[in-house]
Amino acid sequence: HTSVILDCDPGHDDAISIILAASKISPLEIEAITTVAGNVDVERNTLNALRVCDIAGLTDVPVAQGSSKPLLKKMEVAEEIHGETGLEGPALPDEPSKQAVDQHAVDMIIDKVMASDGDITLVPTGPLTNIALAMIREPAIIPKINKIVLMGGGTFGNWTPAAEFNIYVDAEAAKIVFESGVPITMFGLDVTHQALATQETVNRLSAIDHPVSHFVVDLLKFFIRTNQDVFGMDGGPIHDACTVAYLIDPSIFDVHYVHVAIETRGEFTYGMTCVDTRGVTNREPNVNVAYQLDHHRFWNLFEKALKSYSG
Numbered sequence: 001h002t003s004v005i006l007d008c009d010p011g012h013d014d015a016i017s018i019i020l021a022a023s024k025i026s027p028l029e030i031e032a033i034t035t036v037a038g039n040v041d042v043e044r045n046t047l048n049a050l051r052v053c054d055i056a057g058l059t060d061v062p063v064a065q066g067s068s069k070p071l072l073k074k075m076e077v078a079e080e081i082h083g084e085t086g087l088e089g090p091a092l093p094d095e096p097s098k099q100a101v102d103q104h105a106v107d108m109i110i111d112k113v114m115a116s117d118g119d120i121t122l123v124p125t126g127p128l129t130n131i132a133l134a135m136i137r138e139p140a141i142i143p144k145i146n147k148i149v150l151m152g153g154g155t156f157g158n159w160t161p162a163a164e165f166n167i168y169v170d171a172e173a174a175k176i177v178f179e180s181g182v183p184i185t186m187f188g189l190d191v192t193h194q195a196l197a198t199q200e201t202v203n204r205l206s207a208i209d210h211p212v213s214h215f216v217v218d219l220l221k222f223f224i225r226t227n228q229d230v231f232g233m234d235g236g237p238i239h240d241a242c243t244v245a246y247l248i249d250p251s252i253f254d255v256h257y258v259h260v261a262i263e264t265r266g267e268f269t270y271g272m273t274c275v276d277t278r279g280v281t282n283r284e285p286n287v288n289v290a291y292q293l294d295h296h297r298f299w300n301l302f303e304k305a306l307k308s309y310s311g
């Protein structure tokens, strides 16, 4: 199995990613779920992570709340996509059955990685604030992190013409993480926009009769609508779920090892991931960038994961 820490800001696609990771087809051992300010403020993201734990049956997984704002920049949220709660759409349990642990996410990440045999994979699906802070606070974790499989960036933007939301929200943190030397696999918009949930997806998944799949279908309905309204897309890209799908079956994705730099000073390009697809910089590659996914196999895996909850 693969031990993972899911560092997230749930968030519809983050929630779906957790549900995939917790499914019976997943070989992932979830060591912890850590939260960060992103889609909404960290308190609401934490509450949502706890709710998703209840829904996915993750009773024993600790949830630790993390950074409430980016390293340097003012906080920015994505309520127009995720709604007021951050997880608008399905009926949400009011009071989650467990509480967040009494430890900051950054300390939790440091402790878990330091206590490990170097086998923990970090899976960030929100801004990279917690991961960067953990690396600053305890640099000894850097060689002990197995790898980082993250959602962020791409060769175009969704928050600005150049930048994707997760990287844009805290580009200083992203720069620290991308320059850390830890092996990174990046799921940016190029590939996550191919993981596009549509009405057809909703119809297909609605055939599964289980509270978990009902919850996901209700998330998708809301998420498809806001992505249509705000971005004019033909559906809702379930960005974050690509990370977990990759960890379950890497052969679904087409990945290339290239150099990626994080822009933190550009007037128009702050938060851009400068992906050297064509190798024009002659810089040593530092990131595995996912470019393509196999549509058919991606949704088959997704459907199998949801069905696995029924027994």
Ligand code: BDR
Binding pocket: 011, 012, 013, 014, 039, 078, 081, 125, 126, 151, 158, 164, 165, 166, 239, 240
């Ligand atoms: C990313 O931003 C968030 O809104 C989503 O959860 C995803 O992680 C996509 O740009």
Ligand code: CA
Binding pocket: 008, 009, 010, 011, 013, 014, 038, 039, 125, 126, 240
């Ligand atoms: Ca996210």
